[in-house]
Amino acid sequence: MLRVDIEKQLGEFTLAATFSSEGRVIGLFGASGAGKSSLVNMIAGLLRPDRGTIVIDGETVDDTAAGIHVPAWRRRIGYVFQDARLFPHLNVAQNLDYGRRMNGLPSDPAQHKRIIDLLDIGALQGRRPGKLSGGERQRVALGRALLSKPRLLLLDEPLGALDEGRKLEILPYLVRLRDEANVPMVYVSHDVAELRQLATQIVMLKEGRVTSFGGVKVLT
Amino acid sequence: MFEISPAEWTAILLSLRVAVVATLVATPFGIALAWLLARHDFWGKSFLDAVVHLPLVLPPVVTGYLLLLTFGRKGLIGGFLADTLGIVFAFRWTGAALACGLMSFPLLVRPMRLSIEAIDRKLEQAAETLGAAPWKVFFTVTLPLALPGVLAGMVLGFAKAIGEFGATITFVSNIPGETQTISSAIYSLIQTPDGDAAAGRLVIVSIILALGALIAAEWFARRATARLHGN
Numbered sequence: 513m514l515r516v517d518i519e520k521q522l523g524e525f526t527l528a529a530t531f532s533s534e535g536r537v538i539g540l541f542g543a544s545g546a547g548k549s550s551l552v553n554m555i556a557g558l559l560r561p562d563r564g565t566i567v568i569d570g571e572t573v574d575d576t577a578a579g580i581h582v583p584a585w586r587r588r589i590g591y592v593f594q595d596a597r598l599f600p601h602l603n604v605a606q607n608l609d610y611g612r613r614m615n616g617l618p619s620d621p622a623q624h625k626r627i628i629d630l631l632d633i634g635a636l637q638g639r640r641p642g643k644l645s646g647g648e649r650q651r652v653a654l655g656r657a658l659l660s661k662p663r664l665l666l667l668d669e670p671l672g673a674l675d676e677g678r679k680l681e682i683l684p685y686l687v688r689l690r691d692e693a694n695v696p697m698v699y700v701s702h703d704v705a706e707l708r709q710l711a712t713q714i715v716m717l718k719e720g721r722v723t724s725f726g727g728v729k730v731l732t
Numbered sequence: 733m734f735e736i737s738p739a740e741w742t743a744i745l746l747s748l749r750v751a752v753v754a755t756l757v758a759t760p761f762g763i764a765l766a767w768l769l770a771r772h773d774f775w776g777k778s779f780l781d782a783v784v785h786l787p788l789v790l791p792p793v794v795t796g797y798l799l800l801l802t803f804g805r806k807g808l809i810g811g812f813l814a815d816t817l818g819i820v821f822a823f824r825w826t827g828a829a830l831a832c833g834l835m836s837f838p839l840l841v842r843p844m845r846l847s848i849e850a851i852d853r854k855l856e857q858a859a860e861t862l863g864a865a866p867w868k869v870f871f872t873v874t875l876p877l878a879l880p881g882v883l884a885g886m887v888l889g890f891a892k893a894i895g896e897f898g899a900t901i902t903f904v905s906n907i908p909g910e911t912q913t914i915s916s917a918i919y920s921l922i923q924t925p926d927g928d929a930a931a932g933r934l935v936i937v938s939i940i941l942a943l944g945a946l947i948a949a950e951w952f953a954r955r956a957t958a959r960l961h962g963n
Contacts, residue, residue, distance in 0.1 A: 585862075
C-alpha cells in the first residue's frame, strides 16, 4: 500500500525514513520535532525528498533517481490537517464538494450521504467555517478529504488542536471511518492512547529516524 | 450656482471614461503582478518592484514625456501600433487612459498584493491535496479570498486615474472633448478670467469622486478581513 524510503535535509535536521506497510491504519508515532509532519508532507507531495522513493498503491509518486515527482494535486490523497484548513469563503456544503469538483468526478449521492451520515455533518451544510466549533470543523475537514475519493488518507494530528472533551467527541468517528470507509490511512500522533485505539501498525519516529516498526505492541 | 455647464459635463464624462478604461485594462495586469510579487521569489524581484513604483516618485511630466517618446506616432511602440493595428495614443483620449493607467498602477497593485500576501498559504496547499491544479487553486481559493483587496485596488486606481494631470497633459495635451479631463479643465479655467466659478464646481466634483472612492476602498478592505475569517 505504502512504501517510503526517503532522505531530506531540513536545516540542521536530517530526516531519513524507510518503511513499507500494507496496514489499514499506519500510526506514525513520535515526539514533536521527530519529523512526523515533514514525512507526511512528503507523502502528500507538498515537500520534495532530497533522495529516495515513495510508492502509493503501486504507483511511484517520488523517485529522485528517475526524476519522478508527482505533484500533490495528482496524487489522489486526502489530507486532514491539525488546523482543518476549511476554505473560509465557502460554506460547509461547498467545502465538502470541492474535491469532487476539482477532480472532475461525477456526483455520487449515495457516497455523499454515507459520509455525511457517518460524520454527522448534515445539519452544518449551510454554515460558514467561522461559525463552526473546533470539533465540527475537524469533522467537515474529514468529510471533505474523503469525498475527493482518495486512495490514501493522511491525518496529521487531527485531534491535536482540540481539548479532551472534543477529542472524545471525534474519536468514535475516526474508529467508524477506519471500519467503514475502506480507505487506508496514515495517522500521525504523539498520543499513545489515540494510536492504540486506531492504528493497526506503528511506525515509530525519533529524531528523524524510524526506530521501530510493527504492530500496536511496539507502543508498550 | 451649482449648474454644471455642457462643457464641464464633457470634461467630467471624459474623465470617467478615461479612468474606467484605464482601471479595467490595468486590473488583469495588476492582479498578475501582485500575485507574482506576493507568491514568488525570483531574480530581479526588487528591481521589478521598484519599476512598478516608479510612476509614484518620478515627476509626472517625465512619465508623460517618456510616453510621448515611446507611444507617440513616431515612437517605437506607438509607430508600430499605429501602422499595424491602427491604434493611436498621441493626442487621443486613449492616450489619456494609457497615461492614467500607468500613473495609477502602483496604487492599484498595492492592495492586491497585500491581500494576496495575507492569504494563508496552507489553504492553497489544502486545495492542492484535494486535487486542484495550480491554476484552479488560483481561481478557486486565492482570487476569491483576495477579491476585496482586488476591488480596493481598482477603486484606488480609479480615484488616482480620475485626478491624474501631469503625465496626461504632457502626453496628450489639453484638447476639449478629446483629452481635456477634469484636472486639465480646472487648469485651463483658473487661467481664464471669470473661470473661478466653473473651476470651483469641478473642484467640488473631484473632491466628491475622490472621497467616495476612498470610502469604498476602506469598505472593501474591511470586507476582506471578514472574508478571511470565514464569517
